[in-house]
Amino acid sequence: MAKDNAATALLERDKRLRADRGTWESQWQSIARYCLPNSASFMEQIMPGQERMRYILDSTAPRALEMFASFLHTLLNSPTSRWIKFGVMGEPELTLDASVREYLELCETKVMNALTSQSADIYSQLHQIYLDLGAFGTGVLYVDVIKQVLRCRTYHLDDCAIDEGEDEFIDTIFRQRRQTKRAALQRFPKLADDRDFQDTSSEAMARVDRYVHAVFPVTDPMAEQLQITKKLALQNPAYYGCWILDSGNEQKIIETGGYQEFPYMVPRWYKARGEIYGRSQAMTAMPDIRMVNRMSDTILRGAEKIVDPPLVIRDGSLMSPVRLHAGGLTFVEGDTEIKTLIPPGTSRIETGNQLLIARQQAIKEAFFTPLFVTPDSPVKTATQVMQEVDERNRALSPMLVRLQAELFSRLTARVFNLLMRAGMLPRPPSSLLGKSMTLEYVSPLIASQKQMEGLSLMRTFEQMGLWSQIDKGFFDWVDTDQVAQLIPLANGASAKIVKTKTQVDAVRAARKEQEAQQQLLMAGPEAAKGAAALMTAGAAVTKANNAG
Numbered sequence: 001m002a003k004d005n006a007a008t009a010l011l012e013r014d015k016r017l018r019a020d021r022g023t024w025e026s027q028w029q030s031i032a033r034y035c036l037p038n039s040a041s042f043m044e045q046i047m048p049g050q051e052r053m054r055y056i057l058d059s060t061a062p063r064a065l066e067m068f069a070s071f072l073h074t075l076l077n078s079p080t081s082r083w084i085k086f087g088v089m090g091e092p093e094l095t096l097d098a099s100v101r102e103y104l105e106l107c108e109t110k111v112m113n114a115l116t117s118q119s120a121d122i123y124s125q126l127h128q129i130y131l132d133l134g135a136f137g138t139g140v141l142y143v144d145v146i147k148q149v150l151r152c153r154t155y156h157l158d159d160c161a162i163d164e165g166e167d168e169f170i171d172t173i174f175r176q177r178r179q180t181k182r183a184a185l186q187r188f189p190k191l192a193d194d195r196d197f198q199d200t201s202s203e204a205m206a207r208v209d210r211y212v213h214a215v216f217p218v219t220d221p222m223a224e225q226l227q228i229t230k231k232l233a234l235q236n237p238a239y240y241g242c243w244i245l246d247s248g249n250e251q252k253i254i255e256t257g258g259y260q261e262f263p264y265m266v267p268r269w270y271k272a273r274g275e276i277y278g279r280s281q282a283m284t285a286m287p288d289i290r291m292v293n294r295m296s297d298t299i300l301r302g303a304e305k306i307v308d309p310p311l312v313i314r315d316g317s318l319m320s321p322v323r324l325h326a327g328g329l330t331f332v333e334g335d336t337e338i339k340t341l342i343p344p345g346t347s348r349i350e351t352g353n354q355l356l357i358a359r360q361q362a363i364k365e366a367f368f369t370p371l372f373v374t375p376d377s378p379v380k381t382a383t384q385v386m387q388e389v390d391e392r393n394r395a396l397s398p399m400l401v402r403l404q405a406e407l408f409s410r411l412t413a414r415v416f417n418l419l420m421r422a423g424m425l426p427r428p429p430s431s432l433l434g435k436s437m438t439l440e441y442v443s444p445l446i447a448s449q450k451q452m453e454g455l456s457l458m459r460t461f462e463q464m465g466l467w468s469q470i471d472k473g474f475f476d477w478v479d480t481d482q483v484a485q486l487i488p489l490a491n492g493a494s495a496k497i498v499k500t501k502t503q504v505d506a507v508r509a510a511r512k513e514q515e516a517q518q519q520l521l522m523a524g525p526e527a528a529k530g531a532a533a534l535m536t537a538g539a540a541v542t543k544a545n546n547a548g
Contacts, residue, residue, distance in 0.1 A: 004252040007244045010214050010222060011251055014174040017161035024277050028136050028157065031282045034289050035061045036135045042158045057296040060360045061289045064367040065282065069130035071372040076403070079116075079123050084108050084412055089436040099429040104437075106426055111415050114424075119149040128154040129407070133269045134367060137278030138162075140175070141265040141407070143414050150418065162266055164276050165217065169406065170266040171239075172216040181205050188243065188254055196249060209247040211254075215239055215263060239263075260421075261414045267407035269399055285366035292359045299352040306349070309340040371395055412439050 025042045032040035037052035046052065056062065077083050086104040088094040095101055115122040125141060132139035132154070140155045140162075155175060165171035182205040184191055191197045216222055216239065223240050237258025245254050268278025282289070310328035323330050330341060364370060419425050468475055 004250070007246075007251045007253045010174075010242070010244055010253075011212065011246055013222060014161055014176075014212055014214070017163060017174060021161065021277065025158075027283065031135050031280075031286065034286075034293065035065050035282045036131060037062070039132075039135070039156060039158075041156070056293065057300070058292045058356075058360070060292055060363050061282070061285065064364050064369050065131065065134045067369055067372065068134045068281070068367040069127055071368075072130045072134075073123075073127050076400075076408075077123065077126050082108060082112055084111055085440040087438040087440055088432065089438045091435065094431060094435070097429075097431060100431055103426060103428055103432065107416070110419055110425055111412060114150050114415055114419060115152070115411075117150060120152045122152050125152045125154045129267065132157060133267060133278070134280055135282045137269045137280030137283065139265075139267050139407075140173075141267075141411070142175075142263055143265065143411060143418075144259075144263045145418055145422070150415065160264075160266075162276060170264070170276075171262060172220065173214075173264050173266070175213045175264075177211045177213065178208050179211065180208055184209065184211065191254060194254075196247070209245060212244040212246055213241065214244060215241040215259065261417055262410070263414065265407050265410050265414075267403055270402065281366045281368070285363050288359050288362045288366070292356065292363065295352060295356050295359065299349055299356060302349050302352065305342065309342055312339050312341050368395060409439055 029040060029042040029044070032042065033055040037056065040046065040052060086107055088100070088104075095104065114120060129139040129141055136157055138157055140157060140160045142151075142153045142155060144151060159176050161174045162170050163172035179187075181197060185197060185205075218238060218240055220240075237260060239259040239262055241257045241259055241263070242253050243255040245252055269280050271278055304326045308326040310323050310325065310330060312330045321330075328341075416425075464475060464478070
């Protein structure tokens with residue numbers, strides 16, 4: 001059988017990338033044991049149905065991680081609201097144009113409908129991403145059109161080996177998948193012509209092989225070893241992709257393709273210098289997590305001795321070793337009655353509980369739980385609530401910026417371009433030709449940050465109002481037109497309620513004309529009286545002249 005040199009070279013790189021992350025795997029395994037037991041398969045084989053909580057004596061860390069993922073999901077991607085909003089780069093005033101606004105809002109609706117469809121299932125996939133970010137610091141989300149439907153899938157970090165490009169964004173990935181020949185035939189129908197797939201017996205179809213999905217940029221040196229068909233070359237893709245069969249018999253490429261955008265979103269919570277994989281809160285809290293489980297074991301053993309203490313009994317002239325375990329029997333010499341033997345320190349369990357509570361609180365703080373959960377307290381003022389929101393925003397803003405760059409922007413751009421190439425988006429208006437679109441997130445967390453702008457604006461006007469009583473021209477320094485546009489944005493109001501500059505100018509011109517007419521009408525009676533008086537005076541002058 002001819003050797004597939006391209007497949008061999010790609011699998012060698014996959015092997016090298018997996019070897020380079022050996023130290024990460026040991027750390028991930030330790031974290032998964034104590035924080036995310038369902039994902040603890042980095043360095044050990046877990047059979048289906050196997051009990052996975054055997055290392056956990058204190059559930060503070062798993063529950064804190066679940067709360068972190070749930071609250072972060074609600075704050076960033078609430079299922080009850082639209083969290084995608086498009087704009088125009090460098091020209092925000094264009095979004096106030098009726099045709100542009102209508103096009104942008106229709107695009108937002110199309111993208112959200114695609115992401116929230118049953119096939120995409122984006123919300124459950126994002127929740128798993130947030131769990132992986134909190135535990136391992138790195139998540140993997142795949143977005144592509146498969147069999148004419150959009151699919152979003154989160155993959156286990158153990159299956160993926162990644163590499164960075166020059167811009168420090170992930171641009172190369174090798175994802176392995178172990179599946180039966182029966183499942184492989186459903187995914188790759190062309191394999192039916194392969195000799196190894198001619199045997200359709202139940203035993204042969206149940207055999208599991210390894211398949212590797214490799215995606216890398218066209219500028220990568222590995223691309224030269226991949227034989228691209230003429231059809232694929234004409235598409236001028238930005239990334240090459242291929243599926244490789246890695247079985248015991250052979251290694252070969254079974255499918256090739258191209259991507260205009262990188263189909264994998266690989267967000268990282270935060271990075272350390274010189275590292276590719278991200279770091280997480282769980283890594284920061286691991287000393288406390290290990291300590292809590294160790295303390296729980298010690299406290300439980302002490303409580304067990306109090307509930308079922310060891311005993312002292314008589315046994316001739318010999319003394320046996322003291323048994324300190326629960327229910328232990330200790331034999332002593334002499335006429336001694338049987339009594340309980342309480343080891344020193346077991347009566348001070350409350351001290352251990354206090355230390356345990358302090359370590360549990362440290363774990364919760366590592367996962368930002370106190371920032372998400374409002375503590376029991378008296379009624380707070382609006383200012384106190386806004387201050388708490390501001391503290392939460394300050395704590396999460398650095399990581400949120402990275403998520404926007406590595407997850408949300410790429411996810412939205414990928415879905416938008418897929419829909420555009422499929423002809424499912426409307427034709428843009430002429431005013432948008434040659435313009436670049438931007439993405440703005442509409443989530444409770446982002447909205448609260450904008451509300452802080454509105455609050456600062458309100459405080460500014462309150463203070464200026466006091467000085468305006470002294471100087472009537474104090475507000476001459478304020479551009480009220482800009483304020484009128486900032487207030488709806490700060491409160492998250494829809495762009496539909498904001499008029500365009502042309503509409504505002506027309507309304508002001510009509511108002512000015514109306515005020516001028518009212519002034520004429522009000523001045524009319526006085527002018528008529530003056531004219532009558534002038535006519536009367538003129539008649540009197542004429543009469544006097546005639547009389548003279």
